[in-house]
Amino acid sequence: MTEAVLSLKGVEKRFGSFRALGPVDLDVGAGERLGIIGPNGSGKTTLINCITGVYRPDSGSVFFEGRDISHLQAHKRARMGIARSFQIPRPFIGMTVFENLLVPLDYCHVEGSRHERARAVLASVGLSGRSSDPSEKLTQLELRKLELARALVGNPKVLIADEAMAGLSEEEIDEVLAILLALNRSGVAVIMIEHIMHAVMRFSERVVCFETGRLIAAGTSSEIAENPLVQKVYFGE
């Protein structure tokens, strides 16, 4: 693994007396493809929220490119290069698909023409034809693509895809995977949170498994698939 672009040290998040996450130590290398799996309620989304700044961890620190970002607001982290897509797509309704991409471009620093950048990203996810349509008219697959396009238009260094493929058909999953792989080839680290096992196993160089807020296993796809702890979590004793 190359030098870590994102690094979590003892990150912990509680809601009242309930410890939803942690303590977690996790490094993500520059340009790495990391898969995160775990049953519902295991703390995956809480983890993302701690990384992106939606939540502040109760203890521990988040480092991005060596800098402690634990106390930065979410929009500042986004501008530094941490992008995410949401589990349930949240398009900016009332705007066209194209305008949806202009929002991050307005606020994140991107070199060159903003309009060209938006057009190029729309083409890369296959939404060129929908550019001037209202975002509320998109199909489920198109919404997922828009969610990814909006996340990657600002040239992030890390992209967190939160269940970007839930509810999609096999061909659609392949399409989204191809987008993410192409993005990764351009040097962006991708963290994939997914319940669709074959997709996450195929995609990831390294997979970590969470259970009740703790990281219980880490390894390559095949190591994780054969890990007795992971099997216990998913299939019981």
Added chain:
Amino acid sequence: MRKNSLVFLAGIVIVLALGFLMPWLLRNPFYFFAGYVVLQYVTIATGWNILGGYAGYINFGAAGFFGAGVYLSAFLFTSFGLPLPLCILAAAIVGAILGVLMGYLTLRIQGVYFAIATLGLVVVLETIVHNISGLGGASGMAVYGPRPPAWSPGPSQYNFTVMVVIAVVSVALARWVEISWIGRGLRAVRASEDAAECSGVPTLRLKLVACALSGAVLAAAGAPYPFYTSFVEPVTAFSLIIGLNAIAMPLIGGTRTWVGPVIGALLLASVQQIATVTISSELNILFVGAVLIAFVAFAPGGISDLFGRKKGRARL
């Protein structure tokens, strides 16, 4: 986009020219007396829409800002003899400060709770004014406005022209906000605050900007009011009707663009003025309620959306 801006600019010039020329062309001062109210509501609806429409934060406290503008201008004029343009400017600044204060206190809450909190602002300000004898307390204070300048034939006409200028500046401001990065950010906030924040939009700061601009316009709308009525008292300055109209007019016209509040205000305020004269001043409130219910039920996007949709269909 550039062509649109030119058309808009031409429109502004025409409206301003009419505002200055009409008083010399139309004899009956009543038209200007009634026209003032219509323009006042164009300004109020436009100001409200910057926060309520673009950002989606329903503010029930429009009357609080309006009343603050009314009383500030009345106080500055009677105590220091400040000229009207400076009174308007002062009202706008205080309105902006009030907006930021309200924003800081209330923006962390959303939906119904935000609406209730803003409604509280009106009650607080009205109660404060009620208890300041220097502002006339509950019995109000008389304001003897300045003589109209030579370029205007009378006080009603002068107030009208002043209101034309305020309305035009407000609409231009709202349009600028709408087409700039601020407007795009606010619409993103309206759609999803989390997604906006994760796209790099500084949501809290942007909402405070919207509160400040909205508050400034709403307070500026109230600044010439003391000279219009020659008398101010808390119940009318902080009237619930103002808060109601501020919400109803943009909703009827459409909240997505600057055109909506202008159409809604022109339509509703004109009808109210006609109803006040021909039927009764109480009935017009009933009318607002009925129209509002009809629009919320049958055309939630407002008039501008109805036309927009028709245009879209025609293109197909």
